[in-house]
Amino acid sequence: MVKHSLFQAAFVEGDDRPPSLRKQASLKEDVILRAFPRKNTGKIWCKKERKVGLVPSIVFEQENGHLGGNKELISVEKKQLENIVNKIGQTFFLSRTYDLEIYDKPGGELQKKEKVLPRTIHLHSASDELLNVTFIRAPPSAKLKVGIPLVFIGEDSCPGIRKGGYVNTMKRVVPFVCPADAIPPFLEVDLSTLDVGHKILLRDLKVDPRLQLCHTDSSLPILKIMGTRSMEEAAVPAK
Incomplete structure (x- = not known):
């Protein structure tokens, strides 16, 4: 065998x-x-x-x-x-x-x-x-609800992180209704262009059009690039 x-x-x-x-x-x-x-x-x-x-x-x-x-x-x-x-x-x-x-x-x-x-x-x-x-x-004909994990890429070149910021992650898994023959094992989320204060929302995810997001509000954030307290203070204009 x-x-x-x-x-x-x-x-x-x-x-x-x-x-x-x-x-x-x-x-x-x-x-x-x-x-x-x-x-x-x-x-x-x-x-x-x-x-x-x-x-x-x-x-x-x-x-x-x-x-x-x-x-x-x-x-x-x-x-x-x-x-x-x-x-x-x-x-x-x-x-x-x-x-x-x-x-x-x-x-x-x-x-x-x-x-x-x-x-x-x-x-x-x-x-x-x-x-x-x-x-x-x-x-193949089945449509199944699946929690798809998110894989973050581009952290090394993320402008916000390079300035000393960090990633505040709100969601690591996102539920979709998927055709059984089109279930992605993960979804990539690219951070390479994000600066401090930038967010990625559910609607920003790039997915197969056959996948249906289970959340009714696609404006919910997945992550946000946060700055440190010193960075935030430096960004406030002096009075």
Whole structure:
């Protein structure tokens, strides 16, 4: 059985790209998750799954979700999930789709393959152990609400920061309704032209026209370049 390596192109020994660029590259690659059917529920059975290196999970459909959404019980390889979450973080893990391959048993035959979007991930409060993950099916026709992380670029050349200012961040994740085949893993926010006092608003984000902003007020700020007290005092005209 061939095992699929995760982020092989982006996280390889000797890759001299900055960590931020390696992370962004990895987010754009297709990733396959391996899973197996699970018949039983409850704390005892889930604990047994974790002991053998599996994470109890659920896959359901957005449509009729309140009625169960064609719920399917599965278990996903724990080491594989941990590898992803540790490399890109929980926020980025929840903002992209994955190819879910369900096998009849470990080392067995492939039963089916489908696109999924992680909806929730639960960690142990003390140990951060992966306890369970919930996935939603993401066929191309589906429109899904997704919190898209923001990635700030151009800080090194930002005029306001070079003068001694700093970035006051109001939002790091912005919710959109996205077609399942057009979910961006992140949105870049360019700071390279911002001076002290400048803001970037929700409506300034450059997104695929198929994405629909969930906020009703697009004038809400994402960030503002703030000055220090001495800078603000220097900007006040003498009387």
